[in-house]
Amino acid sequence: MTALRIVAPGASCLVEDLGRPGLARLGVGRSGAADRGALALANRLVGNAEGAAGLEVLLGGFRAVAEADAWIAVTGARGPVLVDGVEASPAVAVRVPAGAELELRPAEHGLRYLVGVRGGIAVPEVLGSRSRDTLAGLGPDPVAAGDRLPIGPEPEAPVALLDREAAFAPVDGPVVLELVPGPRADWFTDAARALLFDTEWRTSAAADRVGTRLEGPVLDRLVAGELASEATVPGSMQVSTSGQPTILGPDRPVTGGYPVIAIVAPASLDRVAQLRPGQPVRFRHAR
Amino acid sequence: MSVRLLPSGPDAILVECGSQAEVLALHEALASDPPEGLVELVPAARTVLVAVDHRVLPLETAASWVRRAMQHGPAQHGGADVGSGSASSGGVASAPPVVLDASYDGEDLDDTARLLGIGAAELVARHLAAEWRVAFIGFAPGFAYLVSDDWPYRVPRLDAPRTRVPAGSLALADGYTGAYPRESPGGWRLIGRTEAVLWDEGADPPARLVPGARVRFREAGSSPGAGS
Incomplete structure (x- = not known):
């Protein structure tokens, strides 16, 4: 089996597919790529099934050598993608000849590159998925320099010249996300619920696959006291005791003890994965 | 049993019960009769999260399934004891x-x-x-x-x-x-x-x-x- 040899993983490089749904009752979250649309796109571009395992590279600084001729596609964050020093186009299938080095330089737009590899990253599955769950410590270890990541057999589908969905670079300015009501919206004052939509929030540096904290005014509670822990869904926005909202990510705990005021609509969820620290965020009601 | 169905996005309902015992009974009833399209069934201290693939199991259908389970208790199979919420057949609770x-x-x-x-x-x-x-x-x-x-x-x-x-x-x-x-x-x-x-x-x-x-x-x- 051919492989991708990792020279430098960058800030963080994780193997991710679309996760392991259906195990929350056993305390195992779905996990999976933070930007699911970007992984699915990268996979389609190289002829893989949408859920094949790829690499999620935070910010860049990633370098890897293909042991045999390989096809890759880089989606999600935008920044310089080089094959043996020559810049390649984003969001298209790119040939990486045997022995050539693929390099992802620091992203200029967005935060997380998704790298699809024709054949998929073929590390062993854990509980039906190749995703790394950073909170639970499940799945393949974070990718390290010197790792040899096996590449699976060629899929039947050809490498795609174009995808039916145009790929846009993540935006740099204010990002608008759609919200639907959360199960505990009634734990908050009317003023807090209005403030949620009237505020330009700032993405905190405290952002990872577990959650993305937002900085802004305090969201006051109507109901005091503790909430018994309850299961959350992807995109749940929980509000801490101090009144700060956090959008829960793919590696969130299966249950949480803070009230969920709202939920980021599925159509907006991938954009949360690409928010950079300090980036402004606004919310609007999902239509 | 009185429960509240709380919104939890387009693919889930959070069912709030009055006590831990009610959660156990409701979870048992639901787990004994899972419909196609159910993705997650997650009990907690006062709630059960019902997550679905809404293309297969519309949220409204899932809500009806939850209401039915509340009224009838665990689904019965093969003439097992009726009526007791804690003694359904075949489930982990009776093992x-x-x-x-x-x-x-x-x-x-x-x-x-x-x-x-x-x-x-x-x-x-x-x-x-x-x-x-x-x-x-x-x-x-x-x-x-x-x-x-x-x-x-x-x-x-x-x-x-x-x-x-x-x-x-x-x-x-x-x-x-x-x-x-x-x-x-x-x-x-x-x-x-x-x-x-x-x-x-x-x-x-x-x-x-x-x-x-x-x-x-x-x-x-x-x-x-x-x-x-």
Whole structure:
């Protein structure tokens, strides 16, 4: 089996597919790529099934050598993608000849590159998925320099010249996300619920696959006291005791003890994965 | 049973019950009759999350399924006992209890007993005598929160959680008991340990204790069938 040899993983490089749904009752979250649309796109571009395992590279600084001729596609964050020093186009299938080095330089737009590899990253599955769950410590270890990541057999589908969905670079300015009501919206004052939509929030540096904290005014509670822990869904926005909202990510705990005021609509969820620290965020009601 | 159906996005409903016992009964009823398109069924202390693939199981249909389960209790199969919410056939609740061997030598045993105003021996005896049920799993993969009608004690978590709790540690917090499936940080009060494998990624299911299961503890060293 051919492989991708990792020279430098960058800030963080994780193997991710679309996760392991259906195990929350056993305390195992779905996990999976933070930007699911970007992984699915990268996979389609190289002829893989949408859920094949790829690499999620935070910010860049990633370098890897293909042991045999390989096809890759880089989606999600935008920044310089080089094959043996020559810049390649984003969001298209790119040939990486045997022995050539693929390099992802620091992203200029967005935060997380998704790298699809024709054949998929073929590390062993854990509980039906190749995703790394950073909170639970499940799945393949974070990718390290010197790792040899096996590449699976060629899929039947050809490498795609174009995808039916145009790929846009993540935006740099204010990002608008759609919200639907959360199960505990009634734990908050009317003023807090209005403030949620009237505020330009700032993405905190405290952002990872577990959650993305937002900085802004305090969201006051109507109901005091503790909430018994309850299961959350992807995109749940929980509000801490101090009144700060956090959008829960793919590696969130299966249950949480803070009230969920709202939920980021599925159509907006991938954009949360690409928010950079300090980036402004606004919310609007999902239509 | 009176429950509230709370919104949880386009693919889920959060069902709020009045008590932990109602959660157990509702979860059991739902788990005995899962419709196609159900993705997750996650019990917790006061809620059950019902997550669906709405293309297969529309949210409104899932809501009707929940309302039906509340009215009728667990689905019956093959002429099993009717009426008792805790005795459906075929479910984990009617299976014999999982027996876990335990040594009661935890670091916090004496302090915890003192906090409760009882002796350590009494705490251990009550823990051994109680029949426990897995109310839900949280905090970490396979970490079961066990409850029992036979357990009258509630204890606060430690003020400062330990950064490292060994796998197999048997512990108390609030009205629950539980055992750490893997080494992790933790704020529960350690009363003992078990050698039982509680989490195995290669097993199906990977968790030894699943929601609804009955659990008993047995003092390590006492032989099977020899009583206590």
